[in-house]
Amino acid sequence: MTSQQTTLGEGATTAEELAEGQREISIAEFFEKNKHMLGFDSGARGLVTAVKEAVDNALDATEEAGIRPDIYVEIREVGDYYRLVVEDNGPGITKEQLPKVFGKLLYGSRFHKREQSRGQQGIGISAAVLYSQLTSGKPAKITSRTEGSAQAEYFELIIDTDTNEPEIGTAETTSWDRSHGTRIELEMEANMRARNQLHDYIKHTAVVNPHARIELREPGLDEPLKFERATDQLPAETEEIRPHPHGVELGTLIKMLDATDSYSVSGFMQEEFTRVGKKTADSVLDSFRDRHFGRELGWPARNGAPSADVAAAIEGALREAVSNKGADATDTFAERIANSLTERERTTYSQLVDIVATVADEVGTDTGKTFGATVRENAVAAAWGELTKFGAGDAADNGEDADLDRLTPTLYELVDDATSTRKDDAAVHGLAERLAERFVALGDDDEPNRMRLTLDDLTTLVHEAADTTEEYDDETFGDTARENVVEALWSRMVTVPDDPPNVNEIAGDRDTASELLEAMRETDILSPPTDCLAPITAELVEAGLRKEYDADFYAASTRDAEVHGGDPFVVEAGIAYGGEIPADGNVDLLRFANRVPLVYQRGACATTNVVKRIGWRNYGLDQPGGSGMPSGPAVISIHVASTNVPFTSESKDALASVPEIEDEIELAIREAARELKSYLNKRRSMAKRREKQDVLGRILPQMAEKVAEVTGRQHPDIEGAMARIMNNVGVDRERDGESVTLRVENHSDRSESLEITEIVSAEPEGLPDGVEPIEMDGEWFVNWHPEVGSGETVELEYSLPTDADADATVDGVDDEKLTVNA
Amino acid sequence: MSTEDTTDAEAREQLIDLAAEFYDQFAAGEIPRMELPTRTKSNIEYDPEKSVWVYGDRKSTRTANSVSGARKLLKAAYTIEFLANQLDQDRSSTLRELYYLSESWDNEEAQFNGQDESNNLVEDLEIITGVTREDFHMRPEESGATLMGPLELREQTRRGEREIHCQLDVGEGGYQIPNNPDTIEFLDHDIDFVMCVETGGMRDRLIENGFDDEYNCLIVHLKGQPARATRRITKRLRDELGLPVLVFCDGDPWSYRIYGSVAYGSIKSAHLSEYLATPEAEYVGIRPQDIVDYDLPTDPLSDSDVNALESELDDPRFQTEFWEEQIELQLDIGKKAEQQALASRGLDFVTDTYLPERLEEMGVL
The missing domain is CATH 1.10.10.10 (Winged helix-like DNA-binding domain superfamily/Winged helix DNA-binding domain)
Incomplete structure (x- = not known):
């Protein structure tokens, strides 16, 4: 800034000079200084990230071309550097694209698409190229062969960090043994300290891409790690979709409104969003009207005082409002309107306008008189005046009806229903009256009072009325009571028929656009289509686990698609348990986003948070302290597929904590965990049974020997007794909180019909139809008659307070064959 | 049996x-x-x-x-x-x-x-x-409880027969009931009635005040929930000597159970009821009625007390007019009192006023 001082006095030239000093920072240059953001912060990590980016690219390229991926990864020590080679059998890249794909940051076909893919920003592989260039000074060596071409193309490529442009050093044709595919060779400063992460990454990639064949060679391995294909089925091809109404933000919405060709909001909604048809657009519009215009409160045509005949009063007012139409026409007109009003439960201003118009047309046709706009307006005003008559009017006008108040009784009923019965009656009446006063005071002087309010205004109005009532009537109206009153009023109010503003008006007014956005968010809309996503599917999640983990049990689940931020996403979970999985320490958590394993920053990841907050003891896994990572011989895998996976940072190591996604992750895990639980329960009951056989096999001979000793006889033959015990029917009780399960297991070789009588000390609930508890002296008797086939298990479930006792007796099976543990 | x-x-x-x-x-x-x-x-x-x-x-x-x-x-x-x-x-x-x-x-x-x-x-x-x-x-481990009163008996011990007078031959502690009271033979007595007392404090009070002497009463110390030997000897005193048996406890649900096991037999040893229970035993107090009548110092009923009282209402052994009335009264007033609460009227109140009044009411005196 020294130059600034010297030129300060010379005015205009200062800015010019300053501008000369500023220049564009290229993205490549920026990232050179921010390597850590892309996962290249150390030599160890840089190597893993480079492998990751190259493999992700290779998988995407092959899948897009419908080819089953066959990927080869090699790491070799070359002097002070490491050389990374990644080969795929993809379609190859054309000569024109090649330097851009590998050499230019932010070049990618996917950044603007709503479609699931591994990479999204087009940063990854070029960052790897950049990293190798910066650390070793060597160019990236790329070989590519497109299908059918006789020769492969070979390039040496570096990135000009000033201009973000690739420079091709060597370009020649070469021969290559693959018939099509791409090979990239990078030399970089690195080390193998992150060998475990590297192996994890490759292994997990194989788990989540069971259709891929992957081979890894690196200096620490005696022979290459090979992961064979578990399925020939490629992931479903993905489609690009329009945004979902639940996921756009205000800025995006305004941009879309500006850009659209549609005139009406309804057209805009149907044209620009996925899952919006006429019906959905209409409900969005109704909700938008409620926010933009407010709703109208309707009033019944009813008697405010015992002596007043409301129908007559309305008729009278209407006759006075209509002039010069002849007695017959006027009478018919007034009578029909009055009738239709008294027949209706409630009528709003807009509805009244409609009714008057309809009746005016009808009567006009019948009598030949024309009821013009002025007459209609007068009629509406007269009838509305009667419907909403509120005592304050002056006595001269209303004569003996001076105190007639049609509003308060209506509001009183409503408030009385909405608030608790303990409220003082006078106070409820007071609140109703104050609400009425405020409704009457609505509207401008030169406009009729349509009693139209938005939800916000209504809430304010109710609060004011309640505050005043609290002050004068000495009764509290708490938040819940007020909310109930607002809710009751709002639900009785009716959406207005006014035409909503058109697209241009909305685009020009931020507040209106925000009302539209809110309306979109509040409306129930189908989840976005899932053809833009390629979930692995539950079977293949399981197949992937089965391939890489030798376990006793596998379970997997796939959730339905949900939306966050306009992007649909699908969560899948899998669990493998037992077998060769190490039993000590925490379970392994495999995290995947769009089929890419996440290796670093496990602690910061939403998936980890969700796993930790689940109570795993319920599902049969150990969890020290009841929260945190569960322990035991298990592997949990979680896959989040989305058109836009929210990561915590550009290096894409951890999923951000988005509540919608976390909820789905939890549900997916719980779904798989429930299967695990029932497997473990079964295993435990088998173990119990085995233990029983062991223990009895030991105890009974000892007992026989002892009784023989005491009685002074020969050792008895106990084989018959043992055989009976070992081949039996078991009834076990399980109590988990209030839920009670009686599990009937038939281990005999024929089916059994049992009669189970449960005697409990409190009233049982949740019994299936046909099972009726019988009460006797404070005890309840419950009877079941389950049929249990040979080798089968039946569960009888109901709920019972935790402190209640329960005792089951079982009939229908020979006692010797029966083990009751209930 | x-x-x-x-x-x-x-x-x-x-x-x-x-x-x-x-x-x-x-x-x-x-x-x-x-x-x-x-x-x-x-x-x-x-x-x-x-x-x-x-x-x-x-x-x-x-x-x-x-x-x-x-x-x-x-x-x-x-x-x-x-x-x-x-x-x-x-x-x-x-x-x-x-x-x-x-x-x-x-x-x-x-x-x-x-x-x-x-x-x-x-x-x-x-x-x-x-x-x-x-x-x-x-x-059992703990020895049976003690007797004090005008009773002469002969006990078959491992060291030969002993003849003992339960007032004259014993110290303040009284005569120790052996584990198997069936080794005892009653020789002679001057007893008008047997009074089983729950707490040691009340037993000592009665003896200090000379209640056993004055009223020809045999005082049996129950020591809380009575051991089998205590219940057995009580039964024998009733059956063999034809004496009225009275039970004097605290006024709370747990003490009613003590009375229950003396009079009706306990749930755990119902197989021995015929041998241990004394159905003629009568309950002296403290009754919930006494709490009201004598305005005794009280403690409020705890939740477990209330549960115990309610469970006693269901207990077939307590389904008599007397107990239903008393238990419901107690649930109503929500209070319980110890035997020692009588001391609020003076140390002699129990022997001079309360017991004579109650015993007269029950027709024992």
């Missing part, structure tokens, strides 16, 4: 018979089992003939068909052997000794896990064989 004349040989035979039953079950290819009455509140019923509460018809079967059932039967077999040998050698042991002794058995599965287990097993054997544990030569 023919308890009084069971000889050692008969008791031993009963045990061997049970073992033989197990043996026969094995031999017949059946799973060994024993059937016991269900020992719960809902399975005790009034036996009008004997005026006591006994086990009803509900039975539960213990079979070797489950791990815990098989272990219990194995333990039973070992215990049978031990008891049979003990009878053979004319030795005796305590329940606690049995528990420790099991540690020396060659089979770990047969050893007891806790004292409750061995106690329960001995009770089971009592029920099945119809022999009391005294006749197995098993005794």
Whole structure:
């Protein structure tokens, strides 16, 4: 800034000079200084990230071309550097694209698409190229062969960090043994300290891409790690979709409104969003009207005082409002309107306008008189005046009806229903009256009072009325009571028929656009289509686990698609348990986003948070302290597929904590965990049974020997007794909180019909139809008659307070064959 | 249950018979089992003939068909052997000794896990064989309670016969009831009525005030929930000497249960009710009525007190007009009082006023 001082006095030239000093920072240059953001912060990590980016690219390229991926990864020590080679059998890249794909940051076909893919920003592989260039000074060596071409193309490529442009050093044709595919060779400063992460990454990639064949060679391995294909089925091809109404933000919405060709909001909604048809657009519009215009409160045509005949009063007012139409026409007109009003439960201003118009047309046709706009307006005003008559009017006008108040009784009923019965009656009446006063005071002087309010205004109005009532009537109206009153009023109010503003008006007014956005968010809309996503599917999640983990049990689940931020996403979970999985320490958590394993920053990841907050003891896994990572011989895998996976940072190591996604992750895990639980329960009951056989096999001979000793006889033959015990029917009780399960297991070789009588000390609930508890002296008797086939298990479930006792007796099976543990 | 004349040989035979039953079950290819009455509140019923509460018809079967059932039967077999040998050698042991002794058995599965287990097993054997544990030569740890009053008796001790007068020959502590009161013979007495007292404090108060002397009363100290020996001697005092028996406890639900086990028999030993219970025993106090009438200092009922009272209302033993009225009154006032609360009217109030008034009301004086 020294130059600034010297030129300060010379005015205009200062800015010019300053501008000369500023220049564009290229993205490549920026990232050179921010390597850590892309996962290249150390030599160890840089190597893993480079492998990751190259493999992700290779998988995407092959899948897009419908080819089953066959990927080869090699790491070799070359002097002070490491050389990374990644080969795929993809379609190859054309000569024109090649330097851009590998050499230019932010070049990618996917950044603007709503479609699931591994990479999204087009940063990854070029960052790897950049990293190798910066650390070793060597160019990236790329070989590519497109299908059918006789020769492969070979390039040496570096990135000009000033201009973000690739420079091709060597370009020649070469021969290559693959018939099509791409090979990239990078030399970089690195080390193998992150060998475990590297192996994890490759292994997990194989788990989540069971259709891929992957081979890894690196200096620490005696022979290459090979992961064979578990399925020939490629992931479903993905489609690009329009945004979902639940996921756009205000800025995006305004941009879309500006850009659209549609005139009406309804057209805009149907044209620009996925899952919006006429019906959905209409409900969005109704909700938008409620926010933009407010709703109208309707009033019944009813008697405010015992002596007043409301129908007559309305008729009278209407006759006075209509002039010069002849007695017959006027009478018919007034009578029909009055009738239709008294027949209706409630009528709003807009509805009244409609009714008057309809009746005016009808009567006009019948009598030949024309009821013009002025007459209609007068009629509406007269009838509305009667419907909403509120005592304050002056006595001269209303004569003996001076105190007639049609509003308060209506509001009183409503408030009385909405608030608790303990409220003082006078106070409820007071609140109703104050609400009425405020409704009457609505509207401008030169406009009729349509009693139209938005939800916000209504809430304010109710609060004011309640505050005043609290002050004068000495009764509290708490938040819940007020909310109930607002809710009751709002639900009785009716959406207005006014035409909503058109697209241009909305685009020009931020507040209106925000009302539209809110309306979109509040409306129930189908989840976005899932053809833009390629979930692995539950079977293949399981197949992937089965391939890489030798376990006793596998379970997997796939959730339905949900939306966050306009992007649909699908969560899948899998669990493998037992077998060769190490039993000590925490379970392994495999995290995947769009089929890419996440290796670093496990602690910061939403998936980890969700796993930790689940109570795993319920599902049969150990969890020290009841929260945190569960322990035991298990592997949990979680896959989040989305058109836009929210990561915590550009290096894409951890999923951000988005509540919608976390909820789905939890549900997916719980779904798989429930299967695990029932497997473990079964295993435990088998173990119990085995233990029983062991223990009895030991105890009974000892007992026989002892009784023989005491009685002074020969050792008895106990084989018959043992055989009976070992081949039996078991009834076990399980109590988990209030839920009670009686599990009937038939281990005999024929089916059994049992009669189970449960005697409990409190009233049982949740019994299936046909099972009726019988009460006797404070005890309840419950009877079941389950049929249990040979080798089968039946569960009888109901709920019972935790402190209640329960005792089951079982009939229908020979006692010797029966083990009751209930 | 023919308890009084069971000889050692008969008791031993009963045990061997049970073992033989197990043996026969094995031999017949059946799973060994024993059937016991269900020992719960809902399975005790009034036996009008004997005026006591006994086990009803509900039975539960213990079979070797489950791990815990098989272990219990194995333990039973070992215990049978031990008891049979003990009878053979004319030795005796305590329940606690049995528990420790099991540690020396060659089979770990047969050893007891806790004292409750061995106690329960001995009770089971009592029920099945119809022999009391005294006749197995098993005794409880804590000694029975004490007697004080104008009673002369003869006790058969291991060191010969002793003749004792329970007022003149004993110290302030009174005469110690032996574990098997059936070794006692009543010789002579001057008793008008027997008064069983729950707490030591009240017993000492009555003796200090000379209540036993003045009213010719035999004071039995219950020491809380009374031991079998205490209940047995009370029963014999009633049956053999024809004396009225009164029970004087605190005014709370737990004390009503003490009265219940003296008068009606306890749930755990309903099989011995005929031998232990004194259905003619009457409840002196403290009644909830007394709390009201004498305006006694009180404590509020705790939740567990209320539960206990409510469960007593369901208890068949307490379904009499007197108890229903008293318990409902207590639930109503929500208060309980100790015997010692009477001291709020002075140390002599209980002997000068309360007891004479109550006893007169009950027609004892």
